[in-house]
Structure formats: structure tokens, C-alpha cells
Amino acid sequence: MGRQLLINDLDKEGIATLAGYKANGGYAALEKALKMKPEEVVSEVQKSGLRGRGGAGFPTGLKWSFIAKPPGVPRYLVCNADESEPGTFKDRYLMQRKPHILIEGMIISSFALGANTSYIYIRGEMMYQFHILEKAIQEAYDAGYLGKNILGTGYDLNLYVHCGAGAYICGEETGLIESLEGKRGNPRIKPPFPAVKGVWQCPTVVNNVETLAAVVPIIDMTGDEYAKIGVGKSTGTKLISASGHINKPGVYEIELGVPVEEFIYSDAYCGGIKNGKKMKAVVAGGSSVPILPTELILKTAKGEPRLMSYESLNHGGFITGTMLGSGGFIVMDEDTSVVKNLWNFTRFYHHESCGQCSPCREGTGWMEKILHKFLDGHATVKDIDLLWDIQSKIDSRTICPLGEAAAWPVASTIRHFRSEFEEYINKGESFKDVKHYFRVNNLQPA
Amino acid sequence: MAKVTIDGQTIEVPEGTSILNAARMIGGEIVPPAMCYYTSLETSGGYCRTCMVKVVKGSEKDPRPMPKLVASCRQPVMDGMEVQNITSPEVIEARAGVVEFLLMNHPLDCPICDQAGECNLQDLGYEHGKDGTRYEFERREFEKKDIGDKIQLHMTRCILCYRCVKVADQLCPSRVHGVMNRGDVSEISTYIEKAIDNEMSGNMIDVCPVGALTDKTFRFKSRVWFTKPVEAHRNCTKCSGNVRLWFKGADVLRVTGRKDEWGEVKEFICNECRYDKKSVSDWVIEQPTHVDRHSVISQNHYENLKQMKLDTQRIKAKLPEKKTNGNTK
Numbered sequence: 001m002g003r004q005l006l007i008n009d010l011d012k013e014g015i016a017t018l019a020g021y022k023a024n025g026g027y028a029a030l031e032k033a034l035k036m037k038p039e040e041v042v043s044e045v046q047k048s049g050l051r052g053r054g055g056a057g058f059p060t061g062l063k064w065s066f067i068a069k070p071p072g073v074p075r076y077l078v079c080n081a082d083e084s085e086p087g088t089f090k091d092r093y094l095m096q097r098k099p100h101i102l103i104e105g106m107i108i109s110s111f112a113l114g115a116n117t118s119y120i121y122i123r124g125e126m127m128y129q130f131h132i133l134e135k136a137i138q139e140a141y142d143a144g145y146l147g148k149n150i151l152g153t154g155y156d157l158n159l160y161v162h163c164g165a166g167a168y169i170c171g172e173e174t175g176l177i178e179s180l181e182g183k184r185g186n187p188r189i190k191p192p193f194p195a196v197k198g199v200w201q202c203p204t205v206v207n208n209v210e211t212l213a214a215v216v217p218i219i220d221m222t223g224d225e226y227a228k229i230g231v232g233k234s235t236g237t238k239l240i241s242a243s244g245h246i247n248k249p250g251v252y253e254i255e256l257g258v259p260v261e262e263f264i265y266s267d268a269y270c271g272g273i274k275n276g277k278k279m280k281a282v283v284a285g286g287s288s289v290p291i292l293p294t295e296l297i298l299k300t301a302k303g304e305p306r307l308m309s310y311e312s313l314n315h316g317g318f319i320t321g322t323m324l325g326s327g328g329f330i331v332m333d334e335d336t337s338v339v340k341n342l343w344n345f346t347r348f349y350h351h352e353s354c355g356q357c358s359p360c361r362e363g364t365g366w367m368e369k370i371l372h373k374f375l376d377g378h379a380t381v382k383d384i385d386l387l388w389d390i391q392s393k394i395d396s397r398t399i400c401p402l403g404e405a406a407a408w409p410v411a412s413t414i415r416h417f418r419s420e421f422e423e424y425i426n427k428g429e430s431f432k433d434v435k436h437y438f439r440v441n442n443l444q445p446a
Numbered sequence: 447m448a449k450v451t452i453d454g455q456t457i458e459v460p461e462g463t464s465i466l467n468a469a470r471m472i473g474g475e476i477v478p479p480a481m482c483y484y485t486s487l488e489t490s491g492g493y494c495r496t497c498m499v500k501v502v503k504g505s506e507k508d509p510r511p512m513p514k515l516v517a518s519c520r521q522p523v524m525d526g527m528e529v530q531n532i533t534s535p536e537v538i539e540a541r542a543g544v545v546e547f548l549l550m551n552h553p554l555d556c557p558i559c560d561q562a563g564e565c566n567l568q569d570l571g572y573e574h575g576k577d578g579t580r581y582e583f584e585r586r587e588f589e590k591k592d593i594g595d596k597i598q599l600h601m602t603r604c605i606l607c608y609r610c611v612k613v614a615d616q617l618c619p620s621r622v623h624g625v626m627n628r629g630d631v632s633e634i635s636t637y638i639e640k641a642i643d644n645e646m647s648g649n650m651i652d653v654c655p656v657g658a659l660t661d662k663t664f665r666f667k668s669r670v671w672f673t674k675p676v677e678a679h680r681n682c683t684k685c686s687g688n689v690r691l692w693f694k695g696a697d698v699l700r701v702t703g704r705k706d707e708w709g710e711v712k713e714f715i716c717n718e719c720r721y722d723k724k725s726v727s728d729w730v731i732e733q734p735t736h737v738d739r740h741s742v743i744s745q746n747h748y749e750n751l752k753q754m755k756l757d758t759q760r761i762k763a764k765l766p767e768k769k770t771n772g773n774t775k
């Protein structure tokens with residue numbers, strides 16, 4: 001197992017409290033950062049090579065450097081804690097177990113960006129973590145880490161936790177901003193980007209929980225040291241939410257660059273496939289990213305071992321590759337029906353589309369209905385082509401990336417598992433009781 | 447100024463102009479269809495995706511093409527930008543896809559729809575759609591609802607263009623109208639069934655591109671193409687008083703704002719002019735409407751009808767000459 005910078009010390013007593021966190025070196029990075037100039041903090045983050053952990057992997061330092069600084073206009077930092085991507089549960093874990101690392105990271109980042117008000121936008125279902133954060137924030141206020149004149153430096157910051165109301169789309173950064181402002185969470189049409197016009201039309205940076213937490217070790221150890229961890233442009237550590245048919249599901253912190261094969265089969269991580277079964281497919285970065293069959297997830301099309309890094313997982317583009325995404329790593333064994341899994345994902349996107357733009361509003365429901373036809377044993381070969389055509393007419397044609405997120409699983413499942421669709425067609429109704437991978441959840445069937 | 451080339455035609459437009467508006471300045475076939483953008487409503491556009499175009503050259507400074515098709519109604523031009531609309535097979539295919547999505551759950555009950563004849567969706571389907579649909583499932587339906595006592599909402603026909611929401615936001619003093627629910631069960635609604643009663647609410651009818659919001663005082667009175675549009679004005683304290691009257695014989699069946707060639711009302715009108723002034727003597731008649739949008743109406747060639755002019759003269763002759771009361775235009 002490699003180094004752990006975020007979920008280390010979880011076994012230490014009281015790590016969720018300010019006292020326990022401090023006793024294990026917490027808030028040292030904040031004291032260090034407040035002695036630096038804001039630009040120097042930004043520059044450390046740039047040097048660290050840190051990339052957004054929310055899904056897109058955009059370089060964080062670069063994003064921060066884009067923030068507009070018109071005089072007299074406030075700036076905001078918003079932490080995206082809406083974590084709703086199927087297969088992803090790392091932010092929740094971190095906030096629950098070590099809330100102060102997020103708060104410390106947010107204070108440092110707010111200082112770097114010149115924000116005096118910052119928000120944590122937390123998913124509505126996470127009330128437990130919401131209360132943990134509220135308590136931790138109060139502790140931070142009491143200790144003088146938040147509020148006016150933080151640690152006597154003259155820097156002021158107020159930090160609020162705001163609860164969502166249970167919509168995946170409010171994790172999209174502009175939908176989140178609308179929701180934070182008290183409106184319907186419809187994603188905005190860009191440009192303008194949040195860095196220019198975000199919360200209340202003021203310059204805003206939106207970052208994922210894990211991204212902001214990673215700022216703490218970066219300041220602690222310096223950006224250059226952080227950049228030494230990992231491979232190439234995938235620096236540092238990453239939280240992976242591992243689930244599915246593995247022996248040891250859970251949240252793992254890996255050094256980027258661990259071979260996928262090691263991650264799945266080593267006892268340090270997932271511990272291999274459950275019940276001695278063979279692996280069939282992996283969704284490597286949350287439900288939105290392309291699914292890959294075993295051959296392609298373990299090795300690239302060129303035959304090189306695939307690594308847990310932004311570049312390696314993306315090797316081969318979407319034809320033979322996928323994405324690291326949010327790190328939601330879903331493993332499926334040989335008994336899994338990828339068609340049923342796809343139906344379940346598609347049902348999710350249909351349910352979560354905000355409905356603003358026609359391709360996503362109408363297309364997601366259409367694809368779900370067609371997939372249902374497969375499960376019922378009534379589909380024909382034409383339906384495969386139709387699915388393909390519909391996803392291609394949603395992909396890249398929408399206001400926000402939810403359209404793509406709905407299209408990519410469909411495209412990749414057809415691309416890599418076409419024969420399984422045909423099996424459903426050929427076997428018809430007799431194929432109904434095939435083993436499947438999906439959990440019945442609170443989504444109502446349409 | 448910025449120089450932009452759309453389907454090979456170049457024009458200079460002020461910085462910040464959208465691709466769509468630049469195309470409208472050029473005019474003709476290269477103008478993308480727009481179902482949700484509405485010039486006079488801020489933040490409109492971007493929703494329907496019918497106006498998507500391909501930017502093959504970003505600008506003089508940064509000539510890289512844009513990776514995705516863009517909504518021309520929301521994308522500002524840059525100096526040196528090159529755009530493909532009808533010259534790009536990708537755009538035409540994407541647009542046909544959007545039309546299919548828009549029609550997928552649409553009832554297409556044109557024969558009993560008051561909008562028929564002036565419906566943007568009919569025109570769009572006709573010009574950019576493909577024959578038939580591949581959608582084989584049950585279509586979505588909603589109950590009809592009243593939005594106040596003058597407007598009927600037929601949500602089943604709505605394409606969620608958000609124009610009426612912008613009217614409620616921007617023209618009406620207190621907003622009680624918006625979208626409820628999400629995804630394909632989103633619904634235009636007045637919050638908790640509150641009736642809309644304020645002076646400008648009737649404009650929702652005019653901005654609605656389809657037959658989802660219709661004028662209850664006109665419902666089923668006549669097919670649009672049997673009525674004749676005439677420009678008229680009156681002295682109104684609440685709005686410009688510049689309207690379009692829709693005649694059948696000598697009766698005013700309907701009063702609307704004046705739509706331009708892009709189907710947009712430039713001057714919104716108040717509810718008094720719209721609903722309460724339906725006698726010819728309320729109005730100063732100007733001239734028959736010049737219809738240049740190629741809709742079902744213009745295909746009936748009203749504009750060339752000498753009859754039209756005769757009708758107008760007849761209507762005017764019947765009326766006592768009205769004083770203009772300083773109401774210029």
C-alpha cells in the first residue's frame with residue numbers, strides 16, 4: 001500500500017474532532033499558509049499538479065488562476081459535496097471520518113482565492129454528515145480558525161454548509177450554484193463560466209471535497225513534493241470507491257499509477273473477485289464513464305498494463321479506453337448482465353435529467369424504454385442501432401455534461417458487449433431471469 | 447466590429463452579437479431555426495438545441511474549431527469566426543435529431559389545435575424533420591389547466607422552451623409561474639395553482655412557439671388561416687398600444703402583439719388591449735400585415751391578396767375617422 005495523505009490516521013482517537021485532528025498535525029498547514037501570500041499558495045497548488053477529483057480532472061491550480069478579480073466584487077469558494085454519481089462514495093466517507101481536513105483545506109483555498117465567504121454544498125441525503133460538518137465548523141469558529149481576523153492575520157472567512165434537496169443535477173457546478181442561490185437547480189448555459197460569474201454573479205471557484213482536502217497535504221509537504229507522488233500528470237493520491245463483486249469493497253486511497261490489476265486482485269485493495277468468479281467488466285470512474293471488458297481494463301489496446309491514472313485509463317480514447325472520473329470503481333463478475341446494468345444506469349439518468357434541453361430530456365427516457373424492451377425479451381436488432389443513434393444525438397448536444405454521462409454508458413456497452421444485446425434478442429422472453437447487477441433503490445420505475 | 451462568415455456569407459456585426467442574430471442579419475436559408483430564443487427576453491435560448499451550428503474556425507486569433515456543435519442563439523461571434531449551418535451535414539443530422547426529440551412526445555393534434563397555422567413546431571417539423579417517428583411507446587400526457595381566466599395551458603403540447611417563464615420573470619411584477627418537476631415530466635405551472643392576474647401575463651401566449659398556451663377568448667373561434675391580420679393601434683396607458691388584429695369578416699376575433707419575421711413580438715402588449723378591446727371602434731387601423739415568415743399563412747398568399755386591402759378599406763370605411771390623440775405611429 002502506498003502513502004495515504006487524506007484518510008490516514010482514521011484509527012486515531014477523536015480524529016473527527018478538532019482536538020483529535022490537531023493532535024495529529026491538523027491545522028498546521030493552515031498556520032503555514034496564512035504566513036504565505038495568497039499567490040504563493042496558488043503557486044504551490046499549481047506546482048503540485050493537483051487535478052480536480054470531482055470527475056473532469058481539470059488542473060486545480062489553473063482553475064484558480066482563472067478566477068476574475070474585479071475590484072470591489074466579492075469572490076466565493078464553493079465545495080461540491082453533492083456526491084451522487086452512482087458508484088462514488090468517497091467524499092461522504094472523508095467528511096464523516098475527518099471533517100476538519102475539508103474545513104482546513106477550504107480555509108486555505110479561500111485564503112488563496114481571496115474569498116471571505118465560502119460554502120459547502122452537501123447532498124440532501126447526507127444529513128448525518130451535514131451535522132458532523134456543522135459541529136466541526138462550530139469547533140473551528142471557536143478555535144479562531146474561522147470568523148473575523150483568523151489567527152490574528154486580519155483574514156476573515158465565514159463558512160456555511162448548505163443542504164441540497166436530492167437532485168444529482170445539483171452536483172453539476174452551475175446547477176449547484178443556482179440551487180445554492182435558492183433557485184431550481186438548472187445548469188446554466190456557459191459562457192460565462194463560474195470563474196467570471198458564479199454565485200450571485202460574482203467570481204466563484206467550485207471544487208470537489210477531495211480536491212480541497214488535498215490542498216492540506218500539498219501545503220504541508222510543498223507542491224513539489226506532492227508532485228513526486230503518482231505518475232506523469234497524475235500526481236498525488238486519489239480516493240477510490242470500490243464496489244461490486246469484489247472481496248473487499250470500500251474506500252481506498254491509492255497513489256495514482258497503481259496497476260489496475262494490482263488494485264483489483266491485491267489484498268491491499270479489493271482483494272480479488274468474490275466467490276472465485278471471473279471478472280467480466282469494470283466501470284472505472286463512476287457510472288458516467290465508459291464500461292470496459294476485462295481485457296481492456298487490465299491492459300490497454302497496445303497490450304501495456306493499465307494503471308490507475310488519468311492518462312492510462314484514458315489510453316485509446318473511448319474506443320478502447322475510459323476515464324478515471326470520480327473514482328467510482330464498479331467491478332462486475334462473469335454472471336453480471338451488462339445490459340441490465342445499463343438499463344439501471346440509464347434509468348438513473350432519465351430520472352435525474354433536469355429537463356432543460358430537448359436531447360437529454362427526451363432521449364434519456366427513450367433509451368430507458370428501449371432497454372426495458374431488451375429485458376422483457378421483446379427487442380429486435382433494430383433496437384440496438386436505434387439506441388446507438390439516440391445516444392449519438394444526445395452526446396455533445398446538451399447544456400451540461402449529464403447528456404454525455406447518459407450517452408457514454410450506452411455507447412460503450414454496445415461497443416464492447418454487442419453480443420449480449422443480441423443474446424437478449426435471440427433468447428427472447430426465456431432470458432428474463434438472467435443474473436443481474438443492480439440494486440433496487442428508491443427510483444420509481446417510469 | 448467582428449467579421450463572421452456563415453455558410454460562406456460574410457458580414458460585419460457588433461462585438462457580442464450572437465451567431466443567430468448575425469445569421470438573421472444576413473437572412474435567407476442560412477438562418478438557424480430558433481424555438482426557445484427570444485430577443486426581448488433576457489437569458490432566453492440554449493434550451494431547445496434546434497439552432498445548433500458548427501464553428502469550424504473559432505476566430506482570427508484562435509482559429510481552432512469548436513469541439514462541439516454550439517447553440518447559435520447563445521454563442522457570441524468572434525472576429526474571423528467561420529460557421530457552418532446548412533452546409534454542415536453534421537448540423538443537419540443533429541437538427542433532425544432534435545426535431546425527433548421534440549416531436550417524440552408531442553400529441554400532434556394540429557387539427558384541433560389553435561396554434562395550427564402559426565406554429566413554430568409545425569414549421570420546424572416540416573422543414574427540418576424526417577418522415578415518421580421511431581418512437582413506439584406511449585406518449586406523455588397532461589391534464590389541461592387554466593392559468594388565470596384568460597389563458598389555457600395544454601401542457602401536453604409544451605416543448606419547455608422556457609419563454610413563458612421568462613415573461614413571468616421579466617414582465618410580470620410578481621412571479622407565480624414557473625417549471626415544476628424535472629426531466630421529461632417537467633411541467634409549466636403556476637405555483638400551487640395560483641391564477642396569474644397581472645397586466646402583462648397575456649404575452650405568454652404570444653411567446654409560446656406552440657399551442658401550449660392559448661387565448662381562451664379565441665379558443666376554437668376560427669382556424670388562424672381564415673382570419674386576416676391587420677396592424678392597428680390605440681392610445682394605451684399600459685403598453686405601446688401597437689397590436690395586430692385578427693379579423694374574420696368584420697369581427698375582431700383576436701388581438702396579439704406584432705410578430706416580426708422571426709416570430710418574435712417586439713413590443714409586448716397589455717391584457718386590456720389583448721382581451722378587452724375586441725370591437726373595431728377601439729382601434730386605429732393602419733394596414734394589412736406584411737407576412738414574410740413562410741408559414742402556412744403565407745403559403746396561402748394573404749399578402750398578395752388584393753382582397754385583403756379591400757377588406758381593410760371596407761373596415762376603415764365603416765368606422766368613423768378616429769383621432770390619433772397624439773399617439774404617433
Ligand SMILES: Cc1cc2nc3c(=O)[nH]c(=O)nc-3n(C[C@H](O)[C@H](O)[C@H](O)COP(=O)(O)O)c2cc1C
Nearest residue numbers: 052053054080082083084171172173207208211401
Ligand atoms: C451531472 C453532473 C453531476 C456532477 N456531480 C458532481 C458531484 O457530485 N461532486 C463533484 O465534486 N463534482 C460533480 N460534478 C462535476 C462538477 O460539475 C465540477 O466539475 C466539479 O465539482 C469541479 O470540481 P473539481 O475541479 O475539484 O473536480 C458533476 C458534473 C455533472 C455534469
Ligand code: SF4
Nearest residue numbers: 354356357360398400
Ligand atoms: S443535459 Fe440534461 S441535465 Fe444537463 S441541462 Fe440538459 S436536460 Fe438538464
Ligand code: SF4
Nearest residue numbers: 555556559565656657
Ligand atoms: S402545437 Fe403545433 S405541432 Fe403541436 S398540435 Fe398544435 S399546431 Fe400541431
Ligand code: SF4
Nearest residue numbers: 604605607608610654
Ligand atoms: S408553455 Fe409554451 S412558452 Fe411556455 S415553455 Fe411551454 S412551449 Fe414554451
Ligand code: FES
Nearest residue numbers: 492494495497519
Ligand atoms: S433557439 Fe437556440 S437553443 Fe433554442
